[in-house]
Every structure is written in structure tokens, then in C-alpha cells.
Amino acid sequence: xxxxxxLPAPWGTRIHRATPLRFSFDGKTLSGLKGDTVASAxxxxxxxxxxxxxxxxxxxxxxxxxxxxSNTLVQIGSEPNxxxxxxxxxxxxxxxxQNTSHNADRDRGSLLDRLGRFLPVGxxxxxxxxxxxxxxxxxxxxxxxxxxxxxxxxxxxxxxNYRKRNLRCDVLVVGAGLAGCAAARAAATAGARVVLVDSExxxxxxxxxxRDNEARLAEARAGLDHPQITVLTDATCNGxxxxxxxxxxxxxxxxxxxxxxxxxxxxxxxxxxxxxxxxLPGIVTAAQRLMRHxxxxxxxxxxxxxxxxxxxxxxxxxLEAGVQLAAILLPAENPELAxxxxxxxxxxxxxxxxxxxxxxxxxxxxxxxxxxxxETQAGRETLxxxxxxxxxxxxxxxxxxxxxxxKLGFDDARQSFTxxxxxxxxxxxxxxxxxxxxxxxxxxxxxxxxxxxxxLGHDIPLPDAPPDPDAALYRTxxxxxxxxAGRDFVDFDEDLQVKxxxxxxxxxxxxxxxxxxxxxxxxxxxxxxxxxxxxxxxVAAETGRSVGQIGVTTARPPFGPEKxxxxxxxxxxxxxxxxxxxxxxxxxxxxxxxxxxWRPLYYGGGNAQxxxxxxxxxxxxxxxxxxxxxxxxxxxRGPEAAAFLDRIxxxxxxxxxVGRVRYCLMLNEMGSVVDDGVAYRMAEDDFYVTATTGAVDxxxxxxxxxxxxWRMDVDIQNITAAFAGINVTGPRAREVxxxxxxxxxxxxxxxxxxxxxxxxxxxxxxxxxxxxxxGELSYELHTPGSYARALWAALRNVGVAPYxxxxxxxxxxxxxxxxIGQDTDALSTPDELDMGWALSKKKPYYLGKPxxxxxxxxxxxxxxxxFEAPLDLSGEIGESCLVMKNGVAVGNVxxxxxxxxxxxxxxxxxAAPDDAVPGGRIAIRTRxxxxxxxxxxxxxxxxxxxxxxxx
Numbered sequence: 007x008x009x010x011x012x013l014p015a016p017w018g019t020r021i022h023r024a025t026p027l028r029f030s031f032d033g034k035t036l037s038g039l040k041g042d043t044v045a046s047a048x049x050x051x052x053x054x055x056x057x058x059x060x061x062x063x064x065x066x067x068x069x070x071x072x073x074x075x076s077n078t079l080v081q082i083g084s085e086p087n088x089x090x091x092x093x094x095x096x097x098x099x100x101x102x103x104q105n106t107s108h109n110a111d112r113d114r115g116s117l118l119d120r121l122g123r124f125l126p127v128g129x130x131x132x133x134x135x136x137x138x139x140x141x142x143x144x145x146x147x148x149x150x151x152x153x154x155x156x157x158x159x160x161x162x163x164x165x166x167n168y169r170k171r172n173l174r175c176d177v178l179v180v181g182a183g184l185a186g187c188a189a190a191r192a193a194a195t196a197g198a199r200v201v202l203v204d205s206e207x208x209x210x211x212x213x214x215x216x217r218d219n220e221a222r223l224a225e226a227r228a229g230l231d232h233p234q235i236t237v238l239t240d241a242t243c244n245g246x247x248x249x250x251x252x253x254x255x256x257x258x259x260x261x262x263x264x265x266x267x268x269x270x271x272x273x274x275x276x277x278x279x280x281x282x283x284x285x286l287p288g289i290v291t292a293a294q295r296l297m298r299h300x301x302x303x304x305x306x307x308x309x310x311x312x313x314x315x316x317x318x319x320x321x322x323x324x325l326e327a328g329v330q331l332a333a334i335l336l337p338a339e340n341p342e343l344a345x346x347x348x349x350x351x352x353x354x355x356x357x358x359x360x361x362x363x364x365x366x367x368x369x370x371x372x373x374x375x376x377x378x379x380x381e382t383q384a385g386r387e388t389l390x391x392x393x394x395x396x397x398x399x400x401x402x403x404x405x406x407x408x409x410x411x412x413k414l415g416f417d418d419a420r421q422s423f424t425x426x427x428x429x430x431x432x433x434x435x436x437x438x439x440x441x442x443x444x445x446x447x448x449x450x451x452x453x454x455x456x457x458x459x460x461x462l463g464h465d466i467p468l469p470d471a472p473p474d475p476d477a478a479l480y481r482t483x484x485x486x487x488x489x490x491a492g493r494d495f496v497d498f499d500e501d502l503q504v505k506x507x508x509x510x511x512x513x514x515x516x517x518x519x520x521x522x523x524x525x526x527x528x529x530x531x532x533x534x535x536x537x538x539x540x541x542x543x544x545v546a547a548e549t550g551r552s553v554g555q556i557g558v559t560t561a562r563p564p565f566g567p568e569k570x571x572x573x574x575x576x577x578x579x580x581x582x583x584x585x586x587x588x589x590x591x592x593x594x595x596x597x598x599x600x601x602x603x604w605r606p607l608y609y610g611g612g613n614a615q616x617x618x619x620x621x622x623x624x625x626x627x628x629x630x631x632x633x634x635x636x637x638x639x640x641x642x643r644g645p646e647a648a649a650f651l652d653r654i655x656x657x658x659x660x661x662x663x664v665g666r667v668r669y670c671l672m673l674n675e676m677g678s679v680v681d682d683g684v685a686y687r688m689a690e691d692d693f694y695v696t697a698t699t700g701a702v703d704x705x706x707x708x709x710x711x712x713x714x715x716w717r718m719d720v721d722i723q724n725i726t727a728a729f730a731g732i733n734v735t736g737p738r739a740r741e742v743x744x745x746x747x748x749x750x751x752x753x754x755x756x757x758x759x760x761x762x763x764x765x766x767x768x769x770x771x772x773x774x775x776x777x778x779x780x781g782e783l784s785y786e787l788h789t790p791g792s793y794a795r796a797l798w799a800a801l802r803n804v805g806v807a808p809y810x811x812x813x814x815x816x817x818x819x820x821x822x823x824x825x826i827g828q829d830t831d832a833l834s835t836p837d838e839l840d841m842g843w844a845l846s847k848k849k850p851y852y853l854g855k856p857x858x859x860x861x862x863x864x865x866x867x868x869x870x871x872x873f874e875a876p877l878d879l880s881g882e883i884g885e886s887c888l889v890m891k892n893g894v895a896v897g898n899v900x901x902x903x904x905x906x907x908x909x910x911x912x913x914x915x916x917a918a919p920d921d922a923v924p925g926g927r928i929a930i931r932t933r934x935x936x937x938x939x940x941x942x943x944x945x946x947x948x949x950x951x952x953x954x955x956x957x
Contacts, residue, residue, distance in 0.1 A: 018301025086157020183211025305393025499530025638702020673854025
């Protein structure tokens with residue numbers, strides 16, 4: 007690397023000079039140091055052009071060096087849109103520019119920059135959308151996508167290692183600068199559990215790179231080793247959602263944080279200056295970060311626009327780093343700023359008051375900055391430079407408060423933002439609260455931390471409120487009116503210039519939110535951090551209003567980028583095995599995942615349809631058994647158990663006799679069906695309740711919630727994993743069970759349909775219920791998981807063969823039974839499912855009853871019916887096929903299968919209510935697009951009188 011680009015120690019607090027690293031950019035080998043980011047290593051190698059802009063393909067270089075702009079987005083391997091100024095450098099990293107036809111230096115797409123006058127804002131709406139959608143979809147959209155793409159997605163990329171963790175704390179402090187560290191210490195000292203989050207690799211915030219802050223930095227970091235404080239660095243708080251849920255992203259780890267109180271101390275966001283060619287590589291707000299953090303000498307000759315004392319401090323650092331200063335520009339006659347700059351003037355640096363930047367000049371070939379044109383009181387000057395450091399003030403990090411519902415205002419007199427109407431759990435500190443002087447910042451942090459602790463009940467005195475200093479020097483400066491015809495960029499992400507915002511207003515979009523949507527300003531990766539305020543100023547000027555009247559566009563989560571893999575979480579799908587899984591595989595079962603469970607589809611090899619038909623016949627003609635261990639199982643016990651179930655389910659359980667089993671139908675508050683099962687009353691205060699496999703977790707959660715809301719004396723346990731279940735069904739079911747040694751009386755008169763018994767069968771403790779989906783004589787045996795294999799073996803020894811899930815689906819459909827979640831949707835009511843019989847007429851209340859009654863009064867627009875058709879339509883009629891009436895879709899097929907018992911194609915479908923009657927006909931649009939008429943039948947295709955289930 008060029009030696010003159012790296013500064014000697016003590017510059018470079020983040021780099022390890024003894025560990026060089028090699029990497030490539032656009033195929034060229036470069037070098038950096040451990041601790042570098044990709045961006046700092048490229049700059050240290052003399053490389054300033056990182057990318058090409060979205061629309062005009064202009065060369066772009068780093069601006070902020072803290073991940074707050076899109077200029078550094080690059081492709082690294084198979085991952086697009088990586089922020090080079092946040093990506094740690096590693097050995098052998100392959101980096102490439104994005105949005106180029108060749109590479110960052112040579113891009114044929116830059117021709118678009120010369121055609122900019124012909125591409126005004128909104129031109130795509132007027133030019134590319136014809137009377138039909140085809141002109142856009144078939145011609146223009148592919149062209150535009152190809153020319154304006156941001157990176158390449160590798161669809162063959164393997165799984166990433168993404169993780170999620172839950173994290174609870176009393177106080178979450180966002181921002182580890184001077185104010186945030188003070189807040190964390192105050193809250194922790196009071197006894198609160200504190201999580202301190204910062205996006206940088208270390209604590210200290212701006213103190214880590216600003217001039218003469220060593221003592222302040224040590225003061226900020228003191229006490230952060232407190233046992234009540236957890237520090238998360240390189241972590242971004244990416245949003246604020248309901249109930250104080252704040253996701254924090256740290257690499258490929260997502261912390262799901264729940265915080266009782268939140269202190270926002272996230273500092274400020276530097277603002278660029280608007281002038282012609284203000285996007286040239288070499289124009290930065292980040293000079294001190296480059297020097298202090300990475301020991302990068304950012305240029306040889308610089309111009310500094312010093313809108314605040316921070317800019318003057320940056321100029322002093324540049325001078326000490328050996329960078330020649332062409333001039334320091336002060337934006338207005340300001341005695342305080344002039345006083346700050348006087349030491350530099352004493353060293354011979356040209357300090358120009360009331361200066362205005364007119365334009366940047368780019369060097370031929372590289373496009374990098376080579377000069378600035380400025381306007382002074384003496385006239386126009388051209389200042390040769392390869393670096394322009396812009397300090398035009400900053401905006402507070404207001405995004406998180408707005409996510410939480412705070413209101414953002416703007417004080418035109420003081421040119422500063424205000425926040426109001428924020429929730430009680432939010433406490434502002436530092437610059438976000440409009441406080442800038444170091445002592446006042448510390449005081450504001452201590453007060454915010456103490457206030458958060460007091461809100462939690464900790465006894466801690468509340469420090470005095472910090473004074474409200476005259477901090478005008480530290481606030482954003484109004485930008486002089488720019489040249490509306492030039493290349494003066496407001497939004498670097500979207501390549502939007504002043505003229506684009508002006509034209510948007512001229513086109514009739516005078517409100518800021520409409521300007522945003524018409525022009526796309528603020529909708530790029532930076533989410534308006536650098537464009538929102540300037541856009542508001544332009545709209546205000548064009549409409550004769552103030553910025554306070556215009557407002558600033560609302561910030562919505564996420565604050566920064568979120569990888570889809572991170573949101574999805576670990577790609578390792580959870581798997582659950584029943585206690586009989588080994589037996590199924592030993593029998594040659596074809597296993598399949600059903601949700602998280604592995605279940606047998608059918609047993610043995612050969613033609614699947616023939617095997618399924620054989621298993622169905624074994625149930626209808628002999629006896630067979632099905633592993634139903636995946637059914638949800640809940641123990642509901644206590645003095646008010648029956649009363650509780652009366653409120654949860656639609657049927658009556660208060661007077662249900664001990665030893666009886668009753669069907670359970672569960673509605674939500676909207677009156678829609680969400681689950682079903684059975685309740686076996688084992689004792690006056692003890693019910694054994696089943697739920698569907700997929701819904702048991704929700705049912706358990708809802709039961710727990712309502713028990714708390716109703717304050718009922720009942721205990722609920724999810725015992726799904728504790729018990730295995732085997733359904734023994736078929737004409738010989740009673741015969742084979744009686745052949746096993748046990749103490750349960752199984753005769754028809756002693757153990758009737760919808761009754762339950764507890765006892766021992768084949769040496770295994772069991773709970774037996776006379777229920778079944780098959781329509782045949784059925785006994786459902788539930789036994790502790792440790793006995794499951796023994797019970798299965800005993801049944802196999804007396805000749806009971808297993809059948810699989812596919813045969814079970816056929817058997818239930820032949821009886822016309824529905825499956826919740828397949829034959830229902832989020833809006834299905836009992837009346838639509840013809841299940842009014844399951845709704846108690848005597849109970850004054852059950853969950854969902856008011857809504858169900860109200861929806862019944864509005865009438866039905868659809869109803870579930872049973873239909874049958876010839877078998878030769880089995881390839882034509884499938885699930886989700888539309889049910890039509892007079893050419894309009896009125897429903898859909900929910901289940902359909904060929905029935906080996908009836909020799910017909912049978913199914914369930916939603917249809918118009920007047921058609922969904924036995925003996926009617928409905929029209930189904932087949933997969934080939936034609937409509938066929940099929941006949942509807944009564945509630946069951948097989949044994950509609952239910953004679954066989956009694957045995």
C-alpha cells in the first residue's frame with residue numbers, strides 16, 4: 007500500500023499494524039490491516055471510487071464511514087448490498103462494485119448521466135405505462151431492472167448460520183456515547199438490569215474520533231463493567247415495536263429484546279451540503295473517523311466547510327496529519343466560529359467567512375474531486391483540492407422515537423428538531439434531547455437513566471434537568487439556495503437533485519409525503535437520513551411555507567438493513583418423533599414430515615395407491631391401528647375446570663357426566679372456528695382434552711391467557727409429549743382388545759360410543775375413548791410414552807396391522823369429517839360448516855358466541871358441502887379448484903380423494919348456500935380450465951346412518 011496514505015501511531019485505534027490482509031476489488035489485489043473495514047482498506051490503498059449511482063451511474067465514494075449512506079454498497083462473494091464501511095476486512099475477501107456494466111472505473115451505464123435532462127422526476131410514470139400493462143411488464147421493466155440493479159443474488163447459495171435469542175432487561179440504552187454511558191451507569195447503580203447497545207465496535211460514540219477527547223472517553227467508559235450492565239457493540243437497534251419490543255441485530259444474531267424502559271441516546275446524523283457535483287468521491291463528512299480509527303490520510307490538500315466547531319476541529323486534525331489546508335469555509339459571519347478558527351488562521355490557513363460552495367470539479371478519468379468552486383465576499387474562487395470535508399450540521403437520531411409514536415417537529419427560529427408525545431417508557435438523552443455541551447450531555451444521560459430506574463420502582467434521586475444551552479452552533483444550518491439546474495444532489499441513493507424536488511412540486515405534489523412517493527426521495531437504503539431535511543427545505547421554499555409547517559417525512563422501521571435469513575432465523579427445522587417412530591420404520595413405513603412431526607404415510611413398498619386402498623379395506627373389513635400420538639393433549643384440572651371449558655368451547659361441559667367423552671369446538675373472538683377435539687371427564691375436577699396436532703400450542707396459550715383474564719381456579723398442562731396414542735379401529739376392534747389381558751370392560755353395553763375408561767391393557771396403563779374418525783368401531787388408547795412400544799407390540803401380536811396417514815385421510819373423508827385448517831380458513835363459522843349442532847343453545851356465553859350470533863344474523867355467503875364425481879376426474883379436480891356459479895367464483899374445493907370404498911371421487915367444497923344441499927349440483931372449474939357439474943350428497947359418503955361405529 008502507499009506508505010503516505012497510512013498515518014503513524016497513535017492514529018488508527020482500530021487497526022493492528024502487524025497483521026496485514028490481502029483482498030481484491032474488481033479483480034485487483036489490494037491490501038489492508040486487521041481491524042480495517044473494506045472501505046478503510048480501499049482508501050488506504052488509494053482507491054476512492056467504490057460504486058456507481060443507482061440511476062445515472064455516477065462514480066461514488068464513501069461519505070460517512072459509519073454505514074449511514076449507500077455510496078459504499080458493494081458485492082462480496084454471493085452477498086449483494088454489503089456496506090463496505092461496516093464490513094470487517096478478512097483475508098482473501100473478494101469484493102466487487104455493483105450496478106456497473108464492467109467495473110467501478112469503467113461503466114458504460116455512465117452514458118445515462120449525459121441524458122439526465124431527458125429523465126425528469128416521474129418520467130417513468132408518464133412514459134412507460136401505456137393503456138395496457140404489457141408495455142411496462144414486457145419491455146420497460148426488464149430494461150430498467152437490468153440498468154438499475156443493486157447487486158446479484160445467488161439463488162444457489164447454501165444455508166447461512168443465523169441465530170435468534172430472547173433478551174429481557176429493565177432498561178435498554180440505545181447509544182453508547184457520553185449520554186448513553188452515563189444513563190446506563192445511573193440505571194445500573196439504582197439496581198436495574200441494563201443493556202447498552204451501540205452500532206460501533208466500541209463504546210464512546212463520537213468521543214472515539216473527535217479531537218482532544220481522551221479524558222472524556224475514559225470518563226464515559228468508566229463503570230461499564232458493572233454486573234448489572236450488558237454491553238452489545240457492533241449491534242444495531244433496528245426498530246421499536248409494540249410493548250417495547252426492540253430487535254437488536256449483531257452480525258447474524260438477532261436479539262429479540264423486551265425492555266421495560268428505554269433510554270434513547272443515539273446522537274446525531276451528519277448532513278451533506280447541496281451544491282453542484284456534491285456527490286464526487288472525495289467529498290466526505292468522515293475525515294476524523296478515517297484518521298482516528300484507521301490511520302488513513304484522506305487526502306493531500308483539503309477544503310473544510312465548517313458550519314460548526316466540529317468542522318474546525320476536523321481541520322485541526324487534518325493539519326496535524328500532514329494534509330495541506332487550501333481553505334476553511336465559514337458559512338456566515340459568526341464571531342464564535344471565527345474564534346474557534348482563529349488558531350488555524352494564525353498558522354496561515356485561509357479562513358473565508360460568508361463562503362458558499364458552488365460546485366465540485368472531478369478529475370478526468372477517475373471522477374474524483376480535484377477542485378471546489380466557492381463564492382466569497384471578494385468573488386468566485388477555484389480551490390484546488392482532492393478532499394472536501396463537509397460539516398453542515400447534523401440532525402438528531404430521531405428514528406427510534408418516531409417508531410414508538412413520537413411526533414417530530416422543527417423549530418424554524420433555532421433551525422432545530424423537536425420531539426414530543428413520546429411514550430412514558432421513553433427517555434431522551436444527549437443530542438436527541440437537543441443537548442450538546444459535554445457537561446450537559448452527561449447530566450442529561452444521568453437524568454434519563456435515573457428516570458428509567460425510578461419508573462421501575464427503584465429509589466433513586468432524580469438529578470436536576472440540564473440547562474438548555476444556546477446550541478445554535480451545533481445545529482443544522484440552512485443551506486443557501488442552490489443552482490436548480492445543476493447536478494446538485496439531495497438524495498444520493500436515488501440520484502435525486504434539487505430540480506427533481508422542484509419539479510415534483512410543480513407537478514402538483516406540494517405535500518412532503520406526496521413528494522416522497524412521486525420522486526422516491528428518502529426511499530433508498532439511507533431512508534432519508536441525509537435527504538429528509540433538505541427536501542423539506544426545498545418544498546417549503548417552493549410553496550412559501552416554513553419547514554415547521556411542512557414537517558419531515560415519518561421514519562418507519564427498520565432503521566437499517568435486515569437480512570432475510572436473519573428474519574427467518576435458523577434454517578434447522580425442528581423435528582419431533584413419536585414414541586413409535588422406530589416401529590414405523592421397522593415396518594417399512596414411508597415417512598413424511600407433518601408440521602414438526604414425522605408420520606407414516608403408508609406401510610411397505612410398491613404402488614402407493616394400491617397400498618392405501620389395501621389399508622382402507624383392512625379398516626373397513628377387519629381391524630387396523632393408527633399412531634395418533636401427535637394429537638394435542640391437555641390436562642385441565644381444578645374446582646372450576648368444567649366451568650372453564652364451558653367458556654372455552656361451544657358445547658356444554660358443566661353437566662357432562664364422569665366417564666363421558668364430549669366433542670369440543672373452539673371459536674375465536676371473531677366467531678371463526680379455530681380448533682376441535684374431545685374432552686374426556688375423568689373426574690369431577692379432571693378433564694383430559696385433545697386438540698389438533700397443529701393447533702395445540704395455540705390452544706394451550708389461549709387457555710392460559712383466558713384463565714388469567716377470568717381468574718378461574720383451574721390448572722392447565724400441555725401433556726402432548728407425555729402420552730402416546732393408538733387408534734384401534736375396524737369391525738374386529740373389540741374382539742382383538744378383549745383378547746389382551748386387562749381390567750377394562752369393553753362390551754358394548756358396558757362401554758358405549760363417546761365414553762371413556764381408564765385402566766390397564768396388556769400390562770400398559772391406558773386411557774381409552776370410544777371415538778374415531780373412520781366411522782368404524784374404534785377405541786383410542788392413550789398410554790404414557792414409555793409404554794407405547796409395548797402396547798404396539800401386543801397389538802401386533804394379536805394380528806392388528808398398522809395403517810398410515812393417507813388411508814386415515816381417505817377414511818375420514820368417506821365419513822364426511824372435516825379437518826380444521828384444511829377444510830376451514832380464518833373466516834369459517836360453524837354455520838358455514840353445517841356445525842350448528844355443536845353450539846350450545848342453553849349456555850349464555852362461550853368464547854366467540856357474540857360474534858357468531860351476529861354473523862349468523864347477516865346470513866351466509868357460502869357453505870361447505872360434500873360432492874362426488876366419477877373417478878376419471880381425479881386428475882382434473884384438485885384441492886383449491888374454484889367452485890363457480892354463473893361465471894363467478896363462489897368457493898373452492900378444500901379436500902378431494904378417490905374413494906376405494908365407494909368407487910367414486912369424493913370431496914368437500916365451499917359453494918353457494920342454495921347449491922350446498924344434498925342432491926344439488928355445483929360447478930367446479932378443473933385444472934384444465936373447463937367447468938364440470940358434480941352432485942352434492944348428505945353428510946357422509948359411507949354409512950350415513952352411523953350404524954358401524956357402534957359395533
